[in-house]
Amino acid sequence: MTQTTGPDVHRGAPGGEPLLAATGLYAGYLPGVDILNGCDLVLHPGELVGIIGPNGAGKSTLLKALFGLVPIRQGTVTLGGEEITNERADKLVRRGVGFVPQTNNVFPSLSIEENLQMGIFQDAKRFTERFEFVTDIFPALGERRRQRAGSLSGGERQMVAMARALMMDPSVLLLDEPSAGLSPVRQDEAFLRTRKINKAGVSIVIVEQNARRCLQICDRAYVLDQGRNAYSGPGRELMHDPKVIQLYLGTLATDVEQAAEPGA
Numbered sequence: 001m002t003q004t005t006g007p008d009v010h011r012g013a014p015g016g017e018p019l020l021a022a023t024g025l026y027a028g029y030l031p032g033v034d035i036l037n038g039c040d041l042v043l044h045p046g047e048l049v050g051i052i053g054p055n056g057a058g059k060s061t062l063l064k065a066l067f068g069l070v071p072i073r074q075g076t077v078t079l080g081g082e083e084i085t086n087e088r089a090d091k092l093v094r095r096g097v098g099f100v101p102q103t104n105n106v107f108p109s110l111s112i113e114e115n116l117q118m119g120i121f122q123d124a125k126r127f128t129e130r131f132e133f134v135t136d137i138f139p140a141l142g143e144r145r146r147q148r149a150g151s152l153s154g155g156e157r158q159m160v161a162m163a164r165a166l167m168m169d170p171s172v173l174l175l176d177e178p179s180a181g182l183s184p185v186r187q188d189e190a191f192l193r194t195r196k197i198n199k200a201g202v203s204i205v206i207v208e209q210n211a212r213r214c215l216q217i218c219d220r221a222y223v224l225d226q227g228r229n230a231y232s233g234p235g236r237e238l239m240h241d242p243k244v245i246q247l248y249l250g251t252l253a254t255d256v257e258q259a260a261e262p263g264a
């Protein structure tokens, strides 16, 4: 049973102190209108945690609230045990939180290299070291460092945006729908890229519309509905949970899974 009730909200999470923890968050854009209605999330060191749910559930709002872009009216956020609720985004970047927005995530008139410089302007002396790290993960960015970001494809821009967020050596990366607007093949690449960053030691919270693919790559996931936790658990477990399939994944998820299983 994966329904989240009370202490079961972080089902499947490893023990120990979480790296990032949000507790009982109420947040919204307009006075008196809450989009988040008491949702919780924890991210443990090394984890890749997904947030899925229907359109308008508040997935992106949760990410923005964690990054100080939407005011939190009630509840707390901690990073490494220290409270960071409503801390400004630039301070969060200094404290090791990176954020990759869904759209407008590169400076189109700047080159790839200049975009990466913008990512580390708060600690410019580390540019060379960090440039080497990110181009090791994404060699294409090193090879094309002089190319204007505006001339890149959607998938390549997404890669630049992720790399820019990695320049400050974050311990936590918040990714807002990295597969949005990409063709199926490019979507797969975006998920593989996410996994690669995670394997390089960065803990990740990823919001995704492509719920099935998200659950496939995540250690754990939360299903949000109307700004509240509806279900949670290990990604692959949620994928096969009849309630989650019926309410949030549709029949396609089971069809595709069965087709992928030998002998099915």
Ligand SMILES: Nc1ncnc2c1ncn2[C@@H]1O[C@H](COP(=O)(O)OP(=O)(O)OP(=O)(O)O)[C@@H](O)[C@H]1O
Pocket: 029, 030, 035, 053, 054, 055, 056, 057, 058, 059, 060, 061, 062, 209
């Ligand atoms: N800047 C804004 N000002 C006012 N309301 C907003 C703003 N951004 C989002 N909302 C509202 O907040 C609600 C949740 O939006 P949010 O983008 O967080 O949902 P989501 O779960 O990410 O949805 P989707 O999967 O469609 O991207 C929606 O009703 C939306 O209209």
